[in-house]
Structure formats: C-alpha cells, structure tokens
Amino acid sequence: MLRSSLPLPNELVHEIITWACTVPDDLDAQRGKFIKIDRVRERAPFDLGRVCRTWRSITLVTAEIWRYIDVPFLDPYLSTPDVKHVLRRVQLKLDRSRATSVHVVISCLDSRYLELYEPVLALLQEHRVRFRNLVVYAAGINGALLAAKLVAGPTPVLNNLQLICQEVPDDDPFYSDQDHHEVQWVFEANLNFLPNAPVVTSCMIANITVNDSTFMRGDYPKLESFEIGYYVLPPVWKFMSAHHGLRHLSIQLASDLEPRPPPEERPVKLHQLHSLRASETCFSLIGHAVQVFDVPALRELTLITSYLEPDGISPELERFFTQVGMHLTRLDMHGFTVYEMEDVTTLSLLSALQSARFERGYIYPAFFATLSSTTASMWPHLEYLTLDTVSIVDDGQGSYEMLGEDVTLSTMNRVVNLARARATPQSAQRGASAGWKRLFLKIDNHDPTIPTISDAHVALVKLITEAAARGDPIPTFQVEDL
Template sequence: MSLSTVQLLRDTFATCPFDVLALIFEAACATFIRDSKKLDVDWNAIVTPYSLSRVCKHWRNVTMDTPSLWQYIGVPQSALDADDFSPFVEHVDRLIARSGTGCLDLVIRYTLLDERNACASEDAQIRHNLHFSMLFTKLFPIASRLRTFHVVRNGGLTFDGADSIRDLIVDILCCPTPRLQVLLVDLPTWSNEPKKLWLNFPREELPLFLPEAPALQRVHIADVPIVWLDLHPDLGRLTSLSLEQELMYTHILWDMLYLAPNLLHLSLDFGDVKELRSHPAYPVETLPVTTLVLSRRGSFPLFDAAWRQIALPNLTTIDMESWVLSSMVVTESLAKTVTSIKLEFCYDEDDGRRETFAKLRQLQSIRSAALHYDETLDIDERLLFDSLCSYNGPMWPRLRDFQLTGLRSQRSREQDGMYDLIRMRNMRNSFEYRMFSAIDVEPDTVPDPIKSLKYDTVSVPPKVSARIMNVLGRKNCTVIECGPLGPDSE
C-alpha cells in the first residue's frame, strides 16, 4: 500500500462522522461475556479504547464521548501481583468516570503465586487482599451499575478466615444490583469444617443477598454462601443456576429453586447436604428445567428422598454420574422427554452397572449420548454394546450422535464393539442389519442410523477407527483426547 493511499485512509477516518465512528469503535472494543469459569480477562478490551484515543484529535473526541467503550473493568493477574496497585486503581477511576451512567462488566481472574512455596503463597495472599480492598472501595459506590460480576480464583485456598476477596464479595452482593445479569463467583476453598464457610450460619442469620436483582439471568456460585431465602423477591429472569458447595442445607436449596420459576439449566455439585431441624425444608413440586446436572455424593440424599416426588415435565438433558442415575426414578414422562445424556461411570460394582443400564434402557428417546468411563469393569464393554446392538429391542433406537471415552477393553480380542454398532445401524448390506431386519419387531424399535461419532483411542483403537471412518466418513468421526465429559474433552 502506497504512502498516498495510507494518508488518504487516515484523512477519511479523521473526518468520519461521529456516529459512524462510534459504532466502529464499539465493535472494535466489544467483548463477549460468558458465564464460564474459563473466561479470562480480555486484554484487548482493556487497551483498545486507549489505543483508539491516541490516533488523532477527532478519534480522541469520539472515544471520550462514547461511554460504552469504557464499560469493561478487567483485572489482570499482572495488576494484582504488582507491588504498586495505585496505577490500576487510577485506571478504574477513569473507566467509572468515562462510562457515564452505563452498565459495567467486572471480570477478575487470578492465581495465587507458587502454591508449593508456603511463604511466597502467603505473601501473595496478603498483597492480593490489600489490592482487592483498594479495588472494591471504588466498586461499592457503583454496584448498581454492574451488569457482569465475574470473579474466579485458580487453585484452592485453605480457609483460615483471612480471605479478603470473599468478605468483599459478600458485602457488595448485599447492595442493590438492578442491572446485574451475569453472576459468577468461583473461589475454591479447602476446609475440614465446611460449615465455617457459611458465615456462622445457623447460629447467625444469613444476610439478604441480591436484594434487588430483577435482571439476573445466569448464576454460578462455588464455595461462597451467596444464596436467597424465602422472603427474597422472585428472580423471574433467572434461567441458569449452578451451585458448587462442600456443604448445602436443604431448606436453602429449595428456597432458591422456588424463587426461580423460569429456571431452564440447573447444576448441583455438593459434598454433603444437611437438613436442620430448626429450618424445615419444603421441596418444590415441579421444576421447569430442561437441563439437569448432578455431581458428587451430596446429590444422593436429594434423589433418594424429595427428588423422587419432583415433576420434571420439560427435562430433555441430563448430566450425572452413573450411581446417581441408578437411584433415579425414570418416569414415563422422563422416558419420553429426555433426548440427551452425559454420563460418567465411576465407583460402581457389577450390580451397580447393571442397575444403571436398566435405567438407561428406559430412556428410549435418547438422540445424543456422551459416556465416559472413569474406571472400567470386566463387564462394561459387553454390557454397553450388547445393549446398543441387541436384536431384541436395542437400547436408544433413536441415537444419532454418540461420544465414548475411557472404555478400556478387559478382553484379549480386538475392541470392535463400536464397529458392530455401525454395522448394525448403518450398513444395510451387513449381516447384523439383515439379521435385525428379519426379526418381527415393532417399527418404533427399528434403530436410526448413527450420524456422528466422537471417541478416544482408549475406547476405539486406530485399526477399528479406520474401519468405522470407511463407513461414516472422516467428517462424521472425531478422535478426541481422553478426559472428563464436557467441553474440555472435545
């Protein structure tokens, strides 16, 4: 590009109408806020407004007079680790002033330094506590403008009562937040007595969190007792709720669910669940959720008791460990509505596996399934593929998308169960397909062809994978790294 062309472009943008340039700048500074623990601080969103303002006087006027360019408060690790936090506090002051009265998005993600070195880690915690106190002094007056509140700490911290960020979060979330839409607080904390994390409850009453949050849509809380109780206003716009606690009280959980009448996604991960005699629990009768995720042993008493009576008329997706499913009552309604399942097999014996598959066979509407074997028993391979390839009513006849990881063969022969599945459901000239077609079965049990497969080399060896790809095509087969279910495994 010639110098004259560059100069022409500079002159053109230098005289570009204010409104047009403001829209271009908004697109350049835009950041996508997700309620994900993996969301990192967007460095580009931090520096871009400053970069644009330095190009020329016209651009500076546009950036200074466009409040939406200054609404992102990202707190990077480098700022928290710095000896002098004052420059960053001044940056926050500028953002608050230049953003006018608009919404603000706060994103904090940090890691304690060198957890292997106790002294270094303690020094880092002291420094972080001081810096957080300075930061939140600026945030308290503008809490009502927060649209996103996202705080994630990588790595756990042993609870000793000196966790400044926890106390500050508790305090600021007791303020009115009428614009808050996304709330994500994830502070992994280790404690031999999880009840200490509950702000002296039940000896003392919990504060009223989120007293005014009518716009709240998505919430993820981990190891911080941010809850809402029976006297709290309804959270009618809340559609996604994820709770991770070492200890949860039943009456609090039911209150939270009762006050979210339009909840679609529910994820519960509890180490233990307790019921207090002084606080009777009143389970909800119906949950409108379409997606239910359950993890760890704390889910068991819920399912073993009250969950058996809860109606789930809209449930389409379940994500849980196998032993949780084995204790679940699969109603006629669930058998028809659930179309997607993610399941992790662990902590089972042979009888437990058989109970789980008895429940899986009842879910005849499954179209998408992702199975991960955290541990493999001798019966697993045969139990899975005998169920899927049965001539007498195969499991999941509507299955189209299938993911399998962690299934280690316990037999000496080649692992060809997945290939048998494809032969039966996709190869109309195969012996397996002709055998099934020759049997007089109900039309609803004739299986649909598999559309796509995802698997690791543990579950499907390369030789078998090559044969499968010859049938389905490479674009419909994905080899993934062996790992837990979810986005990380893909």
C-alpha cells in the same frame, strides 16, 4: 503510487470498534459456566484508540465499549500489573462508560494481599448501582469478607451474580470456626440486597454455605439460572420450589447430609427446567436427590460423582430416567457404573437421546452390543457419543480394570462395529439417525506403536472410507491418548 491509504468512513470505524470491544451480555453465565472477560477485548478500547486520532476520538465517545472491567490477580512478588496502573484503568473505564451498566470480573481476591485490592474495590463500590454482571473469585476468609462487602447495597440493573470462594484448608493455622461463622453471616447479610435487584436472571454461589436468610426467602421473578456450589440445605430446596421459572439448575450434594427435601415439599416442581446438573460424592446416592424433581421439560442432564462404585444404576435413578426418558436429549455422566444388563436396559429408557457422554467410569460390554444392534431400539436418535477414559467390565469374571492393550482393541472394535451399524439401511429403517455426526474416544496411557492399536486405527479409517463410498454422512472421529 498512493502516499497513504484511503480513510474509512467514521460509521464503519464505529462498527469495527464496537464489534472488537463488545462482550455478550450473558457472558456464558448460563449452565454454570464461570464468567471470564477476554483480556484482548478488555484492552481493545485502549489499543484501538492508538491507531490514529480519528479512531481515538471515536473510542472516547463510544461509551458501551468501556463497560468491561477486569481486575487481575495482584501479587507484589510476581510480574503482575502495578496497583496504580490497574486503579487508573478502572477509573478511566468508569468515567468513559458514563451512565451505562458495567460488567465486573475480579480475578482473585487473595487474602494475603488485600491491601492491594482495597483502593480498587472502594472505587467499584461507588458504582455498584451500575453493576450488570458481577463475578468475584475470593481466596481465603478475609478475601471472602471483602467480596461480600463489595455487593452490599442496591443493584437495580444486576443481571448475573457469581461469588466463588476458595475453600480454606483444614490445616490453616489462621482459620477458625469463628472466622467461618463471620464469613457466613456477612455473605448472607449482604446477599439480602438481591430482592432489590428485580432483573437478576442468573446467580451462582460457590464454596459458601447458604442457610436460611432473607436472600433465600426472596422472590426473584426473572431468575432463570441458579447454581449453588456447596451443600444443599433445606432452605435451598424451598428456594428452588418457589422459583418455577428456573431453566438451568446446578446443585452439589454431600452423602453425609440428607440429600432430599422433607416429604411435605416433594416433588420439587420445575416445569420449565431445561438443564439439570447434579454432583454427589457417591454414584449410588445421586438418584436420591434427582428423583424428587418433577421436570417435564428437561432436555439436558449432567450427573457427576467423585467416588466410583461397582453398584450400578440405583432404583431411584431408574425412576428418574423413566420420568425424563421421552424428552431428554443429552446425558453426561462423570464417574458412573454401567455394570449389568439391567443398567443397559435402564439407559435404554432414554429413547429421545441425541448426545451421550461417559467419562471416568465402568461399562458393561453388552452396552456396545445393544447400542449397535440393528433390531434393538436403544437410543435410535443418538448422533454424538463420547467415551472418555472408561473401563470395561470383564464378561467372564465380572471384574473391572483400566483398559489394557487387548481391552483397548476390543473397545475400538466395538466402537467401529457400533458406528458401522448406525450407518446401515436397517438402522435408518427403524427410525435411527442417518449415521454419526461425532464419535469421540479417549483412552489414557497407551503406546500408539502397539500393532493391535494400529489395527484398530486402520479399522476406523476403513469405516470412514466405506461410508464415503456409499455416499453416507461421514462422522467425525476423534481418538486421543492412544
């Protein structure tokens, strides 16, 4: 019996440690994803160094595994990490990463406990020239001010910047217009350093107004991803027009403001744009914003509204669908209305669509009939369909209501028939994809013991069995909350 296991070669140990501790450089920065560092990977250099002396010596000389710095939420009244402990860990990582670039995520700058963060932020400011990715979540006015000061200065290797500020409640007795203007001025003044960050490719600014400033007039030749998580004002339209290399764009609009650029600046030509995410308070107004874009390379479109309206697809949105219909492959609509047959016809303009997601909205029954028809040409290449908490517009009265038992069964049957039609030889003959790859249906607040609902489940199982017997591809059915 061996008294101890054979030691691993140092080269293999080095590869294991590097793999366990490394976070990809982009850190999900594209397409509006908030950056978060996996806490397990963030702690990994310390944990792996405790395995044995050999592993510890290898971790100490491997600078790149110490680049990921996470400053957690600090609260003296909760079981959060001790400030001295956090400061010591940050100092160790800055020292052991040596001259390499660093990735910094500050989880929450809470205005109530800023004195807890000040020593850590002061330490980080000394190393801002090494920032590769910087993400700051700030809560409250003073937290936003402190975050802005953190980014004031040259950052020659900065690749991604995300500043996310929690909005201050209107009833906050300590909040005033003067505070807002101060935050606005400090943010814009400190964002002016970005022209000195020649390699920045991704920028997200959420919940803070960005008006005319040196930052907005700057030129960032490598910028590919831009998210402005607050109202789009005229300088922002100019900024987008000046950066033709954008590939991912996310904008937030407000119905009480002019959502479009002035006529002399239309269309906004973004010929390399791959994905566009636009949110508006009203579905009927979102078309006013997106119709100003000239986006011949667009492949993914996400439209989000917070207020449901039974008005259907606007003429402006229809014109935009006409522009992108031949090449758009993915459509996500949150808070929508497919109210009449005309809306179904408009959606059929998206002839190249491969993935469609509808969440929190109204659907006209003809949508299912058209989509499952073996003779129609609506979305012949569709492979992924998601219906998440939708309502069905009643055929007879033109009214709409949340799905009840009968409507739920009707919806399930429509989906079953739709999937069956997509798996037939006729659908393949008209150029459709060979069956579904994924079909997702979610309906809230229903009892799974209802017999009619169970019957619909049986129909889905039967459909899968029939597809398997024919040797057809079996779609992934996911049915939730029934």
